[in-house]
Amino acid sequence: MTSLEQSHVECLKWLPADICSTSASRMIATIVFPTTEGLYAGMFEEILSYIYSGTLHVSLDKVQPLYQAADLLQLDYVRDTCSSYMAMNVERSTCVDLYKFADVFSVDSVRKACLRGIARHFTEVVSSQDFCSLSVNQLTEIISHDALDVEEETTVWEAVVRWVQHSREDRMHHLPSILPYIRFSLLTSDDMAAILEHSLIRDDPGISKFIRTEVRKDNPDLKSRLGMTTEMVLMYNPTWRHHDIFLMNPREEKYINCSYSEEDIPRFTDITVTSDNDIYVLETKEAVNDHQVSLFRYNNKQNMWEQVGVSLICKEHYDFKFLKQLLVEVDQILYYLAVDRNGGRPLLQTRKYNQQATQWLECSSLQFDETIKNRGSFFALSCGSHIYFFTNETLHRYDPGQDQWSKRTPPMDIAKVCTAVAMGTEIFCTDRNFTQTLVYDTESDCWQKLPGWPNPENFVVNHHPSLIVLENQLHILLTCTVDLQEGIVYLVYVYDRSADAWIDLKANVPDDIRCCAYGPCCPVARIYLPYLTY
Structure with a gap:
């Protein structure tokens, strides 16, 4: 003009x-x-x-x-x-x-x-x-x-x-x-x-x-179209000495147990699915004076795990019994979080992976102000453009743009946060027995209660539940028993927000999941099933 x-x-x-x-x-x-x-x-x-x-x-x-x-x-x-x-x-x-x-x-x-x-x-x-x-x-x-x-x-x-x-x-x-x-x-x-x-x-x-x-042409980076893939929950248990990943979609009655040899899959400590639908895992190896953290990516076309080609060497020596390692993605950048729980106040180390330079870069660490009473539950997840880190008593948020940690309002009226998942701008969490479920609005920094589990047959939750976002709906997987004689029962409930109620999907989850049902977070990825051999 x-x-x-x-x-x-x-x-x-x-x-x-x-x-x-x-x-x-x-x-x-x-x-x-x-x-x-x-x-x-x-x-x-x-x-x-x-x-x-x-x-x-x-x-x-x-x-x-x-x-x-x-x-x-x-x-x-x-x-x-x-x-x-x-x-x-x-x-x-x-x-x-x-x-x-x-x-x-x-x-x-x-x-x-x-x-x-x-x-x-x-x-x-x-x-x-x-x-x-x-x-x-x-x-x-x-x-x-x-x-x-x-x-x-x-x-x-x-x-x-x-x-x-x-x-x-x-x-x-x-x-x-x-x-x-x-x-x-x-x-x-x-x-x-x-x-x-x-x-x-x-x-x-x-x-x-x-x-x-x-x-x-054999192009391993060529992806299938979204409509050719199926959303599958990735179940795994890094504490067990096995080499299985269990994939499931109870809404479509699809259950696949992917077994790998010890040489074909890394012994990983955490897993995440990026916004580009890439699946990454961390593998940690302990040495005398340091430890090495390697990054692997899943190749769906060949159904194999490939090392990205860069390792994070930590010169600090940690006692692995007290080290919790996590992998999170924000805005297509991977973040490595390591919680040192050995000592009075835990320290959270943070690093981000620069894909162009193929190296890990230092980020701001988080020193907790108080001793954490129960150190069993540490987990992190991304929501929007931030990382949220939970302990039993606290909630912290990391802003990648500012490279700063800040305190947020901790969960209210809940004895112990056992599992959490992000959906949209909200984070949902519940306790070990699925008796108290909360939703956190990341924009207003406020918590609200959700209705509890109806539990019509007086089931006993005998393992950590897992909150899952599948097909843009909130689900929870429960491992339950009525009594010892009847054995384990797997239940999947979906939260109907319009009715404000948990609805039983009546899914027929097979027993294969038993060795893999673990962890506060179960990532969901879109998988091209014809590539899998099962």
Whole structure:
């Protein structure tokens, strides 16, 4: 905007209030911005109304031209209000149109929200007319996403075919640049044969050769699409001398016991699943004057654990009986936390892993002000952009941006926090017997009570319960007995927030879980089950 135009905008607030009529707005728009076609009277009237009243009325039919006008006039509040409105109104019917607009005007928050919406509704989106109007760059950005909710890669191929054939003469030359984003190695041999016989491919030897080459490539980093995977709870027990990880989804009645040889799996002390759905574990080896902590990542395609290639060497000598080691991720950065419980006041050491430099960096440590009475329960989890560290009596929060620890309100009216899990901006926790369940709002630093377990048959919880977030719902896994003769019973309850009650899923959890049911936190990962051998 020129300095003259800026001065005109500053003068608008001095216009009389009755000037906000359609005809007057059009006249002023023509006088003030004679070369601007996009700033038409209706939007100018809205902006004048905002300048006089401080109130902005936004609707889906006018949010885009209003944003354009605000962008031209550099009215940040109007522009931010419009972008927030668009981000909150990303639906199946609007996601492509809003995505194209956000891409042109570089509204990153709206563009990301639209990409998530398109990925979630991909099979419906590709049948819309808006999909065919995407540019080639927009198309490739969409089909490159891991988060596409498709059960088969053929859906992505068919979407590309539809886009090309919408204007075949103009778009056929783009096909070679689009094909690398289709994950041909995920297709069956029958699907590949059908694609190679398609008219778009059959008549072009170069493209046909490219596809055959892509199929033969073994890319271990190539992930399956989100819709091809299944959410599975990872159960493990680092205190037992076994080499099993038990995967389960009681809602879908899927239970898989993955057994590994001693050489094929690290003897890990903690496990975490990142926001990118990567599974990492810590392996610790004790030496005479130090100990070594190694990082391993799970390769779902090959069903194996691979060392990341960097180790953390701690020169301080710890008695491993008193050392609790944890692994947490915040904003795609891994954090290592080690609690030294030997002595009067425990000390929490913190380090973060720099993936670019492949090294561990020192972070601020946490020295507790008091001696912890019961040192059995230490655990950490991430919620939002912070790490929350629990003991039996305290709650601390780590801010990675400030590299600072701060005290937060500890859990109320609970004897001992045994398990906790984060969902959204809240943290849920309960005690060993599932008699007191609390929810912590991280934004308001407040706790509230949830209803207790109905326990209709007077079960006795004989092992640590595990809170789990599965398919965006709060669950709890209980290991119970009625009496010693009847043996162990595994129960899974889901919290129905609308009814404010715990509902029994009546899941048939197999006995294989017995060796793995352990720990205050059970991470959940999306697993491509066909890669597993079970």
